[in-house]
Amino acid sequence: MTSLIETENIGKTYGSVIALSEVSTVVNAGEVTCVLGDNGAGKSTLIKILAGVHQHDQGSFRVEGEEIRFSSPREALDRGIATVYQDLAVVPLMSVWRNFFLGSEPTTKLGFLDRKKGKEITKKALSDMGIDLRDVEQPVGTLSGGERQCVAIARAVHFGAKVLILDEPTAALGVKQAGVVLKYVAQARDRGLGVVLITHNPHHAYPVGNRFLLLKRGRALGSYEKSEIDINELTKQMAGGAELEALEHELRGVEA
Ligand SMILES: Nc1ncnc2c1ncn2[C@@H]1O[C@H](COP(=O)(O)OP(=O)(O)O)[C@@H](O)[C@H]1O
């Protein structure tokens, strides 16, 4: 099976800043590749390359086996790579269903906007993912952060994305909403999309992830298949491994 996305020793510098160096990973259909790391680790740089926002200047980037260098996000989208950014570019006053189509609304035979059909399609796409919004006419601004992420995921699935990239979709959410978003991440995965999930939180990544790429200061600290690592080890690696052990040692005996 050819991977949807493969990077091999990919790298990117901004002037003299090495944002990413020698990072290799894969994204397969029906799987979730998690990218973990603290601020400045290079997570956004990596996904911006995959999404066509930036270009790599080292290594190899292949989409379905073909060497690629996107020159715009549009090109990535045309290859089926959809990205949901943390600060979803939504117009708060726009209705949910108009936001769902964003310029590709269905029209009647005479070329008028087909509101009825548009609302029906949106409702169906959302309910297919198990999202029940009573009123798709309500403004996007009335949705919670978690609901917006869910609508964005349903949208990517509906419009046939092959790869879905999510940049910290659970970062600003409480436990319950984060759980709901992760449920839809799993649904997108089970529908055969390749998902790239960026997060700080190993407890969000572990349940839904097939592989875990840990970045630190632009470099891969490790890359693991799920069978190779458990949640405790992943958490430890995230916390900097040795650093955490040293801290535990220092704090021995002071626990409440
Ligand atoms: N447009 C840019 N110009 C210059 N430096 C950048 C730019 N974007 C990111 N960087 C730098 O690259 C490194 C990785 O950043 P980034 O990919 O945003 O990390 P993360 O998303 O993991 O927080 C950081 O040192 C950051 O300051």
Ligand SMILES: [Mg+2]
């Ligand atoms: Mg980032």
